[in-house]
Amino acid sequence: MIRSDQILKTVEMIQKENLDVRAVTMGISLLDCRTGDAESTARNVGDKIKLLAGSFVETCERIGGKYGVPVVNKRISVTPISHVGAGFSQEGFVRLARALDQAAAEVGIDIIGGYSANVEKGISQGDMNLIASIPEALASTGKVCSSINAGSTRHGLNMDAVGMLGKTVKATAEASRDDGGFGAAKLVVFANQPGDNPFMAGAIHCLGEAEAVINVGVSGPGVIARALERKIAEAGAESLGLDDLAEEIKQATFRVTRCGELVGRQVAEALGLPFGVVDLSLAPTPSVGDSVGEILKILGVDAIGAPGSTAIVAMLNDAVKKGGSFASQSVGGLSGAFIPVMEDAELAEAVESGSLTLEKLEAMTCVCSVGLDMVPIPGETDADTLAAIMADELMIGVINSKTTAVRLIPVPGKKAGEFISFGGLFGESVVMPVRNTGRSARFVNFGGRIPAPIHSLKN
Amino acid sequence: MADRQLMVISVMDRDRPGIVAEVTEGISSLDGNLADLRESVLCGYFTMILVASFAPDVSVEQVEQTLADVTSSRVSVALADGPLTEAEESEHAYVLSAVGRDRVGLVAQVSRFCCDRGVNIVDLASHVEDDQYTMMLQIDLSGLPALETFEAELKGFGQDSGLNLVLQHVDIFRATNEI
Structure with a gap:
């Protein structure tokens, strides 16, 4: 028999502390959709998504209802489209993007990821056409997300690709100028991109995965924040060490993860699909009380970005992984704390007050997931500077054998300090200043590759 | 043991040390064997329900009398109606x-x-x-x-x-x- 205090705790987590399942993502292989032309391939892509995901949203709602835990986002990830459309023209790729968008709308999901390519060591002609089509593909679709893997610990960083992607990000923002450059919010550049990540914009269904699979991304910054506040109120701050607080984070994460795994497995079973992974990422939303930044403040810095912030993020990230990996049978994806500026009200406020700079944000991403995420920067920032910021961030991942990513939004026509809002889960923030712009072109223009790092002599 | 009879016994009192000891010693003195037991304390009041099996010649009145002699707590005794059933975990x-x-x-x-x-x-x-x-x-x-x-x-x-x-x-x- 479940004890009443256990019931009360779980009910409070859901009702008062924003516990939800952030994303249930169905991965679908599209490799068998490929024909000799873009038009019929696009038709097959649409048919397959509708066949496999026709009852996906309804199933998520029903299972979420059964347990009283809302599934916030229902998403689909697909085989990186560079594989599906290799040999097609730029227009052919855009046709596939529209097919993805239409199928996503028809099955009622929020967003679809996989307009993607892996160029970590070299760029094929298909990859080239896909990357060239990104600005138009993202501007002319609503639900399609794109991701490019430009580096890995095994192969180093492809600087030819990074240089090109600096221009792509700028062109993508420009192509959606009327929406504040929103297209760039659907484009992320990775190092060590995981192939089973349920979170957008970087979700893909990698080669090596099953025909279709269900992955789950849990949430829970609110639950962790409230658990820490309760612990501090009960025991008194003076009698607690950071190890005690890390333990509290582990326990709260355990509950959050268990919740996500239960819902995900039930959805998979109901759809007759294998269950893939739980992604343990601590994913904030712009809602008050659902912020990773707030946890940093509870753990002792008065302003996010103040000295100590990186240490706190490191501890938080580690405790989340420890609690979550014990709770789940199968962990994967990104699995770390996210610090996406626009999607986290406290982080956005720290940017506005000036306490959080791009450089400090970069330092914090050395010890957590997933990189410079949802960072609005001045639209006038030049493409080479964008590429150089990417290179800095991606090499943190390459050297440290971890995933890092960059989702910068050079907001057309906006300067540092001006406000930009995309609404909903994409959030809002003031535009972050970028220092030392225009001083990295010689580095970026060398191109080539930054070699893969040595795997011994670690220091 | 098959022909032994099952009795359901409930106890209520203001909570104090010794209630469980008194009642279960009384049951033991009649060679009663406990099948299951649950106790709870709410707002300072103790309650317990237990099921015990006794030899066929032990009567409900005999159990009541024995327990009245060993404890001041309020006790009621009833013959179990049919075999014991375990609550099965329902799918629903x-x-x-x-x-x-x-x-x-x-x-x-x-x-x-x-x-x-x-x-x-x-x-x-x-x-x-x-x-x-x-x-x-x-x-x-x-x-x-x-x-x-x-x-x-x-x-x-x-x-x-x-x-x-x-x-x-x-x-x-x-x-x-x-x-």
């Missing part, structure tokens, strides 16, 4: 939590709603804090023809009664609390 075990401003008749109202729909309350606990009354009912919905109808009626009942009602399958509580 749900938890209904109800939260509202504390007032007279809340539990009566919720339990009547369940009763009228043939829903059995397997366990019930409550909690009061800052004028908020919280009930947690573990209920078995296996007898219901359609869960959707119950959910819809529950929604209406919540609106009429001013209670915040949440129905969740019991597995979510297991998942978040058990290793």
